[in-house]
Amino acid sequence: MAGSSPNISVLFVCLGNHCRSPSAHAVANAMRRDLPFVQFDSAGTGRSHVGDPPHQMAMAEGGRRGYLVNHRGRQIHPDDFARFDLIVAMDRMNVDDLERMRGGMEQRVGYYATVEPLQVQLLRRWDPYAMPGDEDLPDPWGHPPAAYRAMFDVIERTMPLLLDHLAWLHSEHPGV
Numbered sequence: 001m002a003g004s005s006p007n008i009s010v011l012f013v014c015l016g017n018h019c020r021s022p023s024a025h026a027v028a029n030a031m032r033r034d035l036p037f038v039q040f041d042s043a044g045t046g047r048s049h050v051g052d053p054p055h056q057m058a059m060a061e062g063g064r065r066g067y068l069v070n071h072r073g074r075q076i077h078p079d080d081f082a083r084f085d086l087i088v089a090m091d092r093m094n095v096d097d098l099e100r101m102r103g104g105m106e107q108r109v110g111y112y113a114t115v116e117p118l119q120v121q122l123l124r125r126w127d128p129y130a131m132p133g134d135e136d137l138p139d140p141w142g143h144p145p146a147a148y149r150a151m152f153d154v155i156e157r158t159m160p161l162l163l164d165h166l167a168w169l170h171s172e173h174p175g176v
Contacts, residue, residue: 006037006110006173008085008086008112008170009084009085009086010038010040010041010087011040011041011076011084012024012025012040013076013094014044014089015094015139016044016141017042017074018044018058018141019054019055019058019140019141020058020137020140021044021090022054022069022071023054023058023062023151024042024088026070027155028040028162028163030068031159031160032163038166042071043074043076043080044074044076045075045094045098051074052073053072054069054070054071057145057148060145061145061151062152065156081102082109085110085112085116086116086119087121089121090123090137090139091122091135091138092135092136095120095121095122098120099120111174112173115169115172122135123155124136124137126161126165127154127158128161137151137154
């Protein structure tokens, strides 16, 4: 029974939780289709935008595309490494920061840790256009609106494959 398997929790992470991760969070929520068992959140590795709304250009470009980008910035908390099945980073620097923060310790519990061996992964792992050495989603902060359009283009083409992966993870649970 689908109802008896646990939710999958996904945390999108960038540096400030100001542009990329709240945008990915909003797109994931909008595209989630029939995946009620997936819970999304976002956070930053830094504290510079804690409590702030997303960047105006991220909200504007998201709004033009039909997304509600309205997450309040927060910094990742040590408990997040135990709470989230998958942590999706926007660039390699975020991955390095996250690995340092968790101290190399696996803190996940539950079934999904057995079928998803890497908790921290890059968003562009699911990008059909990503090439080796080109796995970072560039930070648009401080750049013109075209950078925000490019960011959303990458997120939109990547998210369906990530959602398919989450559906697969869920289907692997013995309770499904």
